Amino acid sequence: MNIITKSVIIFIMLFVNQTSFGIKSAETAAFAIEKRIDKLLAQMTLAEKIGQMYQFSYAKADMSAELAELVRSGKVGAFLAVTDVKLRNKLQKIAVKESRLGIPLIFGLDVIHGYRTIFPIPLGQSATWDLRLAEKAAAIAAKEARSEGIDWTFAPMIDIARDPRWGRIAEGFGEDPYLCSLMAQAKVRGFQGKNLSATDTIVACLKHYVAYGAAEAGRDYNSAEVSERTLRDIYMAPFRAGVKAAAATVMSSFNDIGGVPASGNRFILTDVLRGEWGFDGFVVSDYESIKEMINYGIAADEAQAGEKAILAGVDMEMASRCFLNNLARLVKDRQVPEKVIDEAVRRILRVKLRAGLFEHPYVDPNLAGSETLQNDSLQIAREMVRKSLVLLKNDGGLLPLRKDIPSIAVIGPLADNQRDLLGAWCGRGKAEDVVTLLKGIKNKVSSTCRIHYIKGCDIKDNSLGQFDAALNIADKSDVVIMAVGESADMSGEAHCRTSLDLPGVQRQLIKAIHKTGKPVIVVLFTGRPLTISWLYENIGAVLLAWHPGIQGGNGIADVLFGDYNPSGKLAVTFPRNVGQVPLYYNHKNSGRPPAASDPFTSKYIDCPWTPLLPFGYGLSYTAFEYSNLEIKPDKVRLGQPVSISVEVENKGTKAGEEVVQLYIRDLVASVARPVKELKGFEKIRLAAGQKRKVSFTLTAEQLKFYDIDMKFTVEPGVFKVWAGPSSIQGLEGTFEIF
Ligand code: GLC
Numbered sequence: 001m002n003i004i005t006k007s008v009i010i011f012i013m014l015f016v017n018q019t020s021f022g023i024k025s026a027e028t029a030a031f032a033i034e035k036r037i038d039k040l041l042a043q044m045t046l047a048e049k050i051g052q053m054y055q056f057s058y059a060k061a062d063m064s065a066e067l068a069e070l071v072r073s074g075k076v077g078a079f080l081a082v083t084d085v086k087l088r089n090k091l092q093k094i095a096v097k098e099s100r101l102g103i104p105l106i107f108g109l110d111v112i113h114g115y116r117t118i119f120p121i122p123l124g125q126s127a128t129w130d131l132r133l134a135e136k137a138a139a140i141a142a143k144e145a146r147s148e149g150i151d152w153t154f155a156p157m158i159d160i161a162r163d164p165r166w167g168r169i170a171e172g173f174g175e176d177p178y179l180c181s182l183m184a185q186a187k188v189r190g191f192q193g194k195n196l197s198a199t200d201t202i203v204a205c206l207k208h209y210v211a212y213g214a215a216e217a218g219r220d221y222n223s224a225e226v227s228e229r230t231l232r233d234i235y236m237a238p239f240r241a242g243v244k245a246a247a248a249t250v251m252s253s254f255n256d257i258g259g260v261p262a263s264g265n266r267f268i269l270t271d272v273l274r275g276e277w278g279f280d281g282f283v284v285s286d287y288e289s290i291k292e293m294i295n296y297g298i299a300a301d302e303a304q305a306g307e308k309a310i311l312a313g314v315d316m317e318m319a320s321r322c323f324l325n326n327l328a329r330l331v332k333d334r335q336v337p338e339k340v341i342d343e344a345v346r347r348i349l350r351v352k353l354r355a356g357l358f359e360h361p362y363v364d365p366n367l368a369g370s371e372t373l374q375n376d377s378l379q380i381a382r383e384m385v386r387k388s389l390v391l392l393k394n395d396g397g398l399l400p401l402r403k404d405i406p407s408i409a410v411i412g413p414l415a416d417n418q419r420d421l422l423g424a425w426c427g428r429g430k431a432e433d434v435v436t437l438l439k440g441i442k443n444k445v446s447s448t449c450r451i452h453y454i455k456g457c458d459i460k461d462n463s464l465g466q467f468d469a470a471l472n473i474a475d476k477s478d479v480v481i482m483a484v485g486e487s488a489d490m491s492g493e494a495h496c497r498t499s500l501d502l503p504g505v506q507r508q509l510i511k512a513i514h515k516t517g518k519p520v521i522v523v524l525f526t527g528r529p530l531t532i533s534w535l536y537e538n539i540g541a542v543l544l545a546w547h548p549g550i551q552g553g554n555g556i557a558d559v560l561f562g563d564y565n566p567s568g569k570l571a572v573t574f575p576r577n578v579g580q581v582p583l584y585y586n587h588k589n590s591g592r593p594p595a596a597s598d599p600f601t602s603k604y605i606d607c608p609w610t611p612l613l614p615f616g617y618g619l620s621y622t623a624f625e626y627s628n629l630e631i632k633p634d635k636v637r638l639g640q641p642v643s644i645s646v647e648v649e650n651k652g653t654k655a656g657e658e659v660v661q662l663y664i665r666d667l668v669a670s671v672a673r674p675v676k677e678l679k680g681f682e683k684i685r686l687a688a689g690q691k692r693k694v695s696f697t698l699t700a701e702q703l704k705f706y707d708i709d710m711k712f713t714v715e716p717g718v719f720k721v722w723a724g725p726s727s728i729q730g731l732e733g734t735f736e737i738f
Helices: 003-043 046-052 065-072 085-098 122-128 131-147 167-171 177-192 228-235 237-244 266-276 302-312 322-332 338-354 375-388 437-444 467-475 506-515 533-538 552-560
Strands: 054-057 078-080 106-109 205-209 249-252 282-285 390-394 407-411 450-454 479-485 520-525 541-544 624-632 642-650 656-666 677-686 691-698 717-726 729-737
Touching: 003 338, 046 054, 046 322, 046 338, 065 085, 122 131, 122 167, 122 177, 122 375, 131 177, 131 375, 177 228, 177 237, 177 677, 205 237, 205 266, 228 237, 237 249, 249 266, 266 302, 282 338, 302 322, 302 338, 322 338, 375 552, 407 437, 407 467, 437 450, 437 479, 437 552, 450 467, 467 506, 479 506, 506 520, 506 533, 520 552, 541 552, 624 656, 624 717, 624 729, 642 656, 642 677, 642 717, 642 729, 656 691, 677 691, 691 717
Parallel strands: 054 078, 078 106, 205 249, 249 282, 407 450, 407 479, 479 520, 520 541
Antiparallel strands: 390 541, 624 642, 642 691, 656 677, 656 717, 717 729
16 A cells, blocks of 8 residues: 555544544533533522523612622522623622522623624625625624623524514514525624634524514514414524524514414424424523513413413523512422423523533623724724615716715715614614714815715704705705614614604705705615605615614715725615515415506505515626526436526626525425525625626525425425526526426
């Protein structure tokens, strides 16, 4: 045997050994954790077990002797919203040094789109279609949060949202289960890293499980009436993906599903989450959502609420004390078996052990602040802003602007506004850190450019007092950039709207400025899709900026002045009229799909049934052309993959990025299937004139759905395929599964 063969054999043996060693060491570690839990559980009193199941909401308290005693006696397992590192360590020291078993606390906070370095809101992050960037942003948030004593974030929020009236649409990744699933996994990887016990990672929490975004009438906390098939195909998909990515916790949602509140819903919490998906972390309730089962009328009192929640599969109670005050008696009265408590506590201890809290329960207070707002973090934030921006319109190439343009009027209530650019759920973000649009423009243009600024009106109030002054500065400028939209507090939890129009008198202001005949660019700041038909039809250029976070002004100026060619694509549909919602691209065809020629089809008499702007839409400063769609094989045996490729050419004069999207339609199945489903995408960069082939592999797993018998399966039949720049454009082909 020659030396080469020998060395190859040795390498293979080492590799196999290393891999199996890797698997073995993971199994060994897991086994060691379970043995430690067995030992702890055997020592714990029932009261100490129940204490682990209570999360104290610090926001409404201060460090009192009563609180210290609660921790010392082992009656608290976790805290919410302790944001002072010294206080955090003080509480932890009581738990570790003064309680009987020294079980460390876990400290949670809503680190949704950044801790102190605030990135665009998640609805903007999903518009980047950039999973690597989304993961990086979460890793930065984790490092910053952990350095200030936060071990656990209540994120990613992965509720599918099809109704922009619902304020929390801002907080998630949009309407599509495929994109939302991949974003969920990217965020879990970013928060938890490769080693959850490292000191720069934090425990992730998939929320709000489940179908919280299906709240009827887009009104927060309202009922969700969804079929089991829609639940599984759409709303559960991102959670299933997040569990596959090893998310350590899940949060049960406020809503009921067909009359059963999520926090008392054994089907979702135990049968599916644990029974089908094998989730082995712990479930925390949403804030007092266990106690709120009394309001639903499915529990007569806190004891019954606690009983229903523990038997359904909730492990830890946030804020309310149904568990703390009642579980011991419920066990004594044999209404709740102690082994159910043991399993809940086992899952909580498992996460605390995996997070390394027993080994390093404290945070170095000197570290606090040392990790936040690092320059490389700010650059990533700026990159995320650039890529989140969606160019909705650009008539006649009005954008990009020249940096040496003689004069610019900057008008609007969001132009020199720091607080509102942070958006909802902005963690420990501070308005003072925000680069406003005005500042970003000033940072960008040449010294000869004269900038005239005026607010012009407020976001919400109806005063026209500044209109004349705004018209004056428009008159003396070459171009007008208007910064309009929603304030941060118009979206987020408990901030739903019945109108999606621009608030206040902002549209009137835009109309007045438009009348001057000056070229107008509108930068739209919002936490949700808005109804902007007039603006879209009449204004030359419209750039959607969401609530972009602390680097908003710089990232937007990069795009306005051509230092970055916009590449954002909508992850949520923009309706023409609020009367159309819920409106989403992956809808069923109905028995009477809309047909212009036939009045008796599914449409309106007062508005086109189509969206103003569809899912996946976004323009560029260049033009991409699609050609040569290939599907191989176009007839494939059930269970085999299909290869699809398409060529994309940059026909313009500027380099740019394009999100190449792959959609399918299952034409005939045992249940009605959506008219389109996103099943792949790739964000590519092409130089001017460059052409590239983009290839996808469609696996049988990706074609599965819940069939007439609720089996997750793929059925033979003909499928349509599209590859293109949005959910309404692309080259079309077909393949058949037999
Ligand atoms: C809130 C939210 C939830 C958040 C929790 C803690 O009510 O619904 O998303 O994580 O309480 O702040």
